[in-house]
Amino acid sequence: MCPAKIADGQQRGFIIPIGGAEERVDDPIILQRFVELCGDENANIVIIPTASQLAETGPNYEIIFRNLNVKNAISLPINSREDAEREDYLAALENATGIFITGGNQLRLSTILGGTSVAQSIRKLNSEGVHVAGTSAGAAIMPEHMIAGGSTGALPNEQGVTFAPGLGLISKVLLDQHFSQRNRLGRLLSAVSYNPFASGLGICENTAAFIAPDGLLEVVGHGSITVVDPSDLQHSSMAEARTGDSITLIGLKLHMLSNGDTYCLNTRVASPKAV
Amino acid sequence: MCPAKIADGQQRGFIIPIGGAEERVDDPIILQRFVELCGDENANIVIIPTASQLAETGPNYEIIFRNLNVKNAISLPINSREDAEREDYLAALENATGIFITGGNQLRLSTILGGTSVAQSIRKLNSEGVHVAGTSAGAAIMPEHMIAGGSTGALPNEQGVTFAPGLGLISKVLLDQHFSQRNRLGRLLSAVSYNPFASGLGICENTAAFIAPDGLLEVVGHGSITVVDPSDLQHSSMAEARTGDSITLIGLKLHMLSNGDTYCLNTRVASPKAV
Numbered sequence: 001m002c003p004a005k006i007a008d009g010q011q012r013g014f015i016i017p018i019g020g021a022e023e024r025v026d027d028p029i030i031l032q033r034f035v036e037l038c039g040d041e042n043a044n045i046v047i048i049p050t051a052s053q054l055a056e057t058g059p060n061y062e063i064i065f066r067n068l069n070v071k072n073a074i075s076l077p078i079n080s081r082e083d084a085e086r087e088d089y090l091a092a093l094e095n096a097t098g099i100f101i102t103g104g105n106q107l108r109l110s111t112i113l114g115g116t117s118v119a120q121s122i123r124k125l126n127s128e129g130v131h132v133a134g135t136s137a138g139a140a141i142m143p144e145h146m147i148a149g150g151s152t153g154a155l156p157n158e159q160g161v162t163f164a165p166g167l168g169l170i171s172k173v174l175l176d177q178h179f180s181q182r183n184r185l186g187r188l189l190s191a192v193s194y195n196p197f198a199s200g201l202g203i204c205e206n207t208a209a210f211i212a213p214d215g216l217l218e219v220v221g222h223g224s225i226t227v228v229d230p231s232d233l234q235h236s237s238m239a240e241a242r243t244g245d246s247i248t249l250i251g252l253k254l255h256m257l258s259n260g261d262t263y264c265l266n267t268r269v270a271s272p273k274a275v
Numbered sequence: 276m277c278p279a280k281i282a283d284g285q286q287r288g289f290i291i292p293i294g295g296a297e298e299r300v301d302d303p304i305i306l307q308r309f310v311e312l313c314g315d316e317n318a319n320i321v322i323i324p325t326a327s328q329l330a331e332t333g334p335n336y337e338i339i340f341r342n343l344n345v346k347n348a349i350s351l352p353i354n355s356r357e358d359a360e361r362e363d364y365l366a367a368l369e370n371a372t373g374i375f376i377t378g379g380n381q382l383r384l385s386t387i388l389g390g391t392s393v394a395q396s397i398r399k400l401n402s403e404g405v406h407v408a409g410t411s412a413g414a415a416i417m418p419e420h421m422i423a424g425g426s427t428g429a430l431p432n433e434q435g436v437t438f439a440p441g442l443g444l445i446s447k448v449l450l451d452q453h454f455s456q457r458n459r460l461g462r463l464l465s466a467v468s469y470n471p472f473a474s475g476l477g478i479c480e481n482t483a484a485f486i487a488p489d490g491l492l493e494v495v496g497h498g499s500i501t502v503v504d505p506s507d508l509q510h511s512s513m514a515e516a517r518t519g520d521s522i523t524l525i526g527l528k529l530h531m532l533s534n535g536d537t538y539c540l541n542t543r544v545a546s547p548k549a550v
Contacts, residue, residue: 154429154455155479155499156531180429183458189531204430204521224430224521228529235547237533246479246499246533250545254503254529256431256464258512258521270525272510 001144001168004127012213013098013131015170017139019177019203019223020103024064030208030221034133035068037210038098046096047075048122050112051104051137061102076118084116093121098131101138107148109141110164119167126169136177139203144171150187156249158241160190170211172265175201179226188228193238193249196230199265207259215265219257229253229268276419276443279402287488288373288406290445292414294452294478294498295378299339305483305496309408310343312485313373321371322350323397325387326379326412336377351393359391368396373406376413382423384416385439394442401444411452414478419446425462431524433516435465445486447540450476454501463503468513468524471505474540482534490540494532504528504543 006012014037022030035043045065049058058075065073076089083089093099099122101109113119126132132142140146146166151157174191176184179202192200201209204223211217219225234251241247257263260273281287289312297305310318320340324333333350340348351364358364368374374397376384388394401407407417415421421441426432449466451459454477467475476484479498486492494500509526516522532538535548 154458154460154477154501180461183429185429185460186455202429207521222521226429234545237547246482246497247531248533248536248547249529249531250536250547252529252531254524254527256522256524256527258523261523261525270509272512272523272525 001165002171003169004123006127010128013126013129014213015126015142015211016131016133016208017142017175017177017203018133018135018208019139019179019205020136021205022135022208022221023206028068030206031064032068033210033220034098034131035065035070037131041069041071042097043070044095044097045070045073046093046099047073048078048099048101049075050078051106051109052102053104057102057104061100078112078118081112081116084113084118090117090121093118093125096125096130098133099125101132101134101141103136103138106137106140106146107164109137110146110166113167114165122167123169132169139175139177141167142169143173143175144168145174147174147176147187147191150190152183153186154183155186156189156193156247157186158238158243158245158247161187161194172198172215173201174198175203177203179204180224181205185226189249192228192230193236193247196233199268200228202226211265217263217265219259219261221259225257227255227257227263227270231268276440277446278444279398281402285403288401288404289488290401290417290486291406291408291483292417292450292452292478293408293410293483294414294454294480295411296480297410297483297496298481303343305481306339307343308485308495309373309406310340310345312406316344316346317372318345319370319372320345320348321368321374322348323353323374323376324350325353326381326384327377328379332377332379336375353387353393356387356391359388359393365392365396368393368400371400371405373408374400376407376409376416378411378413381412381415381421382439384412385421385441388442389440397442398444407444414450414452416442417444418448418450419443420449422449422451422462422466425465427458428461429458430461431464431468431522432461433513433518433520433522436462436469447473447490448476449473450478452478454479455499456480460501464524467503467505468511468522471508474543475503477501486540492538492540494534494536496534500532502530502532502538502545506543
């Protein structure tokens with residue numbers, strides 16, 4: 001699914017995938033930056049805890065956001081497709097200045113939210129300027145094509161990644177989380193090589209990509225974002241590879257980005273932090 | 276140390292770094308290919324087992340090479356700097372058509388062989404056409420700049436790699452072994468970013484780079500060689516990084532190569548296996 005169309009005179013909100021394990025108490029720079037974008041003391045944050053099977057996940061984030069002095073933070077305990085049609089939840093979303101999708105299992109997000117009114121609402125609200133952040137599974141669900149699973153390790157392989165349709169808030173990236181912590185370069189390389197149309201983003205824990213409406217991504221946090229740009233890919237053996245074969249990929253571009261660095265998803269130009 | 280000069284009318288031998296754990300009995304394609312280069316049934320292989328502290332390492336390779344039907348395979352148990360001056364060992368080297376350096380600890384190779392007559396002989400013989408293969412530590416020791424140690428993981432860091440001077444058989448590469456098996460991308464990225472003059476090669480186990488005298492590298496084996504080419508590196512934060520900082524590296528080229536693919540160390544062009 002492609003991002004929802006933007007109406008005349010409106011601007012899309014930020015898309016903010018976070019690599020998981022973002023700092024929530026001491027120096028929570030990612031959540032603080034998200035709250036600032038959403039209006040600080042006027043921010044109205046709606047939390048979607050659906051990926052998590054722990055009942056306390058949503059309420060915990062309510063407390064975290066209230067401690068950041070937002071106007072309001074409310075979690076919607078959507079645990080079924082019926083929940084994802086509730087009028088009161090949709091009304092709460094309509095008041096949001098920011099939506100936060102928690103971690104857990106991204107297949108819970110896609111199976112419970114996919115095609116529901118809540119999913120439609122998130123897409124529409126983002127196209128109208130509401131910012132959407134998600135951590136771990138909540139980041140995974142954002143793109144058109146969601147990485148649902150795959151191999152651990154540094155090398156791509158023929159069965160290195162499994163996809164599922166995502167929320168479609170953004171279509172120009174494939175992204176993975178807990179990137180260095182879970183040694184996921186191989187599955188990101190597999191993902192970009194299946195169809196080299198998109199940039200691959202490998203987001204470390206406690207690190208976020210703040211993707212502005214104009215497609216400019218800024219790194220915020222303590223870790224790295226690994227960008228794999230296959231736009232000049234000259235050769236891939238992925239189509240002919242059999243199980244266990246080593247994969248040939250010639251002509252990838254690789255950028256290791258850290259806090260303050262930027263990458264434009266449209267021009268594919270990476271730039272260091274301005275000094 | 277740069278590679279020894281080539282005399283008029285002579286051609287350097289191949290340099291063959293192997294990523295460790297090469298298959299030695301069933302389908303030993305790397306060792307077989309090395310033996311073919313060295314003259315097959317006329318091959319005279321001299322084994323340098325210095326990296327290993329196991330007395331059986333050298334004799335075991337004698338058996339492995341004899342099973343490949345070479346004319347002669349002899350191991351020189353060089354365990355001290357005095358051993359590395361022995362006339363009988365130097366005489367044995369003079370008869371070699373191929374030299375094989377075993378695995379173990381590359382700092383044993385550099386500390387025991389560095390500056391000795393055996394080291395000089397290996398360099399001279401290679402410049403005269405004798406092929407030199409080395410596995411694991413025996414591969415590490417080959418370049419001018421040897422990776423002696425470093426961090427595990429996918430990300431570069433300010434203290435991500437330690438160097439020591441190597442044998443200097445080749446100066447255009449930095450190389451690492453057991454590459455995907457030991458998750459060493461970060462230390463290879465650290466290495467190439469310290470001084471981006473050389474291509475970085477990450478060689479997997481049971482995989483070799485057959486580097487011809489003209490600088491054309493061919494991949495032989497079951498795994499991958501990851502090539503990191505920093506020749507277009509636009510920005511590196513390595514010089515300013517403090518301990519623990521994430522590192523910014525913008526503009527690396529990345530190739531994943533497999534059996535039969537080539538990479539020219541002079542032109543830095545990667546090519547897929549000819550079909």
